[in-house]
Amino acid sequence: MSNPARKSEVPCGPHQEPDAKTSQRTESELPCEGLKGCRCFADSAVAVHTEADIIALPRSRPVAKAAAAFKSGDFEAAEQGYTEVLAGAGDADARAAALANRAQCRLRLGLFEEGREDAATARALAPENPKAWYRLGLCEARLARLTEAEAALGQALELRPGDPAVSAALTAVRRRQAEGRGRYAWEEVWSQYLISAQLVYQQAQKEAGTGDAAAPTPAGQSLAAAMDEVDGLVLASLGVEPYVGPVRIGLSEGRGRGLFVTEDVPAGRLLLCCHALVTGMHQDLPGRLASCARRSPEIEEFLRGMSQGTAESETEVPSLSPAQLAAPRRLLRPPVSTVEGPEGSAGSHEEGLSSEDLETVMVFNQFSLPMVNPNAAPIEVTNDPGRSGVWLLPSFVNHACLPNVQRTIVLDCLFLRAGRDLKAGDELFDCYIETLQPLARRSSSLSTYGIKSCGCDRCLFEEAVVGDESGQADVQAVLEQVAAGATCGGEQAEIADKTEAAATQAEVVMAQALDRALAAGAA
Ligand SMILES: [Zn+2]
Structure with missing residues (x-):
């Protein structure tokens, strides 16, 4: 029926009186009015009927009412409207059209299970109606039933080859299927990570009054x-x-x-x-x-x-x-x-x-x-x-x-x-907890999680080697040496030297403690 090549064509149904200022829905989202035998794909930009079609098939009052409700964004009224259309629908094609349109309303209302039922019934009534398959695919996708969504959208695309809305929906479902197998678009994932986590950092700096005004805001x-x-x-x-x-x-x-x-x-x-x-x-x-x-x-x-x-x-x-x-x-x-x-x-x-x-x-x-x-x-x-x-x-x-x-x-x-x-x-x-801390500090942090004794290999090792009083005193001395270096207020080179010395001292302390533990047979 529709022939995109004809110049005199006008969109079907509610597309006739577009009002860009008052309409809450974009034209491409409007449901088709379910003209008999209509193959119009109201969700996509290619949804058109010829002027002659519309003259030949004037829309019924209930259909016009339901379509107007959808157009105004009142999806509950539109759903009710299509229920009335359905009650008065004569043949299988008209019932399928009403059901497919009601499925669209239910999608908008977040009633995905109910929308799926409508679309599935429409598909059974009119297996050649691509819109029924398309809406079924959208509902299955919203219900996270991706195998079913892919099958339905694939069928819709076979009936409407090249349709941009169906192609886009199918691509999105296939991407989700790949993600469900652990294959993500990592470049996008990491860019989201860096942007959000950097923004949090910059906000914290601003609140602390230490923000670098010249630092660029990500994206x-x-x-x-x-x-x-x-x-x-x-x-x-x-x-x-x-x-x-x-x-x-x-x-x-x-x-x-x-x-x-x-x-x-x-x-x-x-x-x-x-x-x-x-x-x-x-x-x-x-x-x-x-x-x-x-x-x-x-x-x-x-x-x-x-x-x-x-x-x-x-x-x-x-x-x-x-x-x-x-x-x-x-x-x-x-x-x-x-x-x-x-x-x-x-x-x-x-x-x-x-x-x-x-x-x-x-x-x-x-x-x-x-x-x-x-x-x-x-x-x-x-x-x-x-x-x-x-x-x-x-x-x-x-x-x-x-x-x-x-x-x-x-x-x-x-x-x-x-x-x-x-x-x-x-x-x-x-x-x-913060991993790079000695035993005593880790134990103290872990107690806030209700963990009295960690018992991991690292804790067992440290308890055996530096867990006694003299071992803990040695560790504490190293920590104080590190803190003194960091807060000495000297030049960067001086801080680096002191930190280096503390690191060497830490190695000496651990080597001696290990020797003692081995000699005592504890480790
Ligand atoms: Zn541990």
């Missing part, structure tokens, strides 16, 4: 723009699919639950890319967690079972799968306003988690967001003092002072790589 962005909240739960989202590599949750002797590799893994291999449940300013997170708990009983149950720093809180392996834990926001129902108060107010739900429960979850399970000093060489990464987040699957990784994973947080995504070659069955260990 001309502001922190507020880069960290714009997506859905009231996370600061900016990276927008990639999660990935779960060869890992499983299991019980770790003396440590409660842990994460283990299920096959031999070479150093550097990606193990996980997990979405955060929440990220934000520290003080906002308990409220966001409470909001998540209200929107999903599974999440509420999971939060109750998260570590509270005691062995008793770590006995049960969660019922959610690693794939679900890697994308926890997909378990949330759409937010609803509750009688208890505004969304996000913690502790008001009668049987919900209390503010204290959620504060405890935060203390033992949150990860700080990164902060990058771009002027340091090598590049300096520290923790954002104000912002953190909660990731569910990575929260099972236990601590060791000799970590065997590398963790990188990019916006709402936490990437975990093997830091060294790992054997099947090995437990993964991350370092919760």
Whole structure:
């Protein structure tokens, strides 16, 4: 019916009276009115009917009403309108058109499951209707059913070869499929990492009054723009699919639950890319967690079972799968306003988690967001003092002072790589604290995580070699020597000399301590 080569063509249905000033939807998003036999692709720029078509097939009143509602952005009214159109539709083609259009409304309303049902029924009624396949593909994609989405969009493209909207949707789905197999566009991921983490650093410098006014802002962005909240739960989202590599949750002797590799893994291999449940300013997170708990009983149950720093809180392996834990926001129902108060107010739900429960979850399970000093060489990464987040699957990784994973947080995504070659069955260990500290300082930092005795190989070694009184005194003397050098106020060369001397002294102390320990047979 449509013939893009004809000069006198006008767009079908609502495209006839475009009003650029009042229309909230762009022309390319308008649904076609479902003219009988229409092959119009209302989502794409090629959606057209000829003038003759429209004269020959005047639109019905209910169709015009529903289309006008969609055009004005009132998707609920449009959905209702197409339900009426559907009730009066005579043949299979008309029913399919009404269903495909209602699917578009439901997509806009975030009702992806319902939209999928409409589109699937439309496709069954009119298997040659590309719009039914296209909408089906879009709904499947929003439901993260990527294999089904790819098949439906592929079918739509076969029926409408070269359609730009279908091609773009199919490309996006294939990219997500590659990400789900651990293949990311790393250049884009790292540029997001550097931009966001540098902006945080510059903001912190500005607040401390030590900012370098001449320092360039990455890509001309502001922190507020880069960290714009997506859905009231996370600061900016990276927008990639999660990935779960060869890992499983299991019980770790003396440590409660842990994460283990299920096959031999070479150093550097990606193990996980997990979405955060929440990220934000520290003080906002308990409220966001409470909001998540209200929107999903599974999440509420999971939060109750998260570590509270005691062995008793770590006995049960969660019922959610690693794939679900890697994308926890997909378990949330759409937010609803509750009688208890505004969304996000913690502790008001009668049987919900209390503010204290959620504060405890935060203390033992949150990860700080990164902060990058771009002027340091090598590049300096520290923790954002104000912002953190909660990731569910990575929260099972236990601590060791000799970590065997590398963790990188990019916006709402936490990437975990093997830091060294790992054997099947090995437990993964991350370092919760500043790694380059002596035993006594590490122990003190770890006590805030409820870890009384770390028990890792490095701690056992240091306890055996410099754990006694004289060993600790020697270590303390070296630390004081380092501090004195750093604060002597001298020239750079003088500071460097003193630091060098302290490093030499540290080596001497450790060598002597090792000799003593070997002689005593302790090591
Ligand atoms: Zn340790």
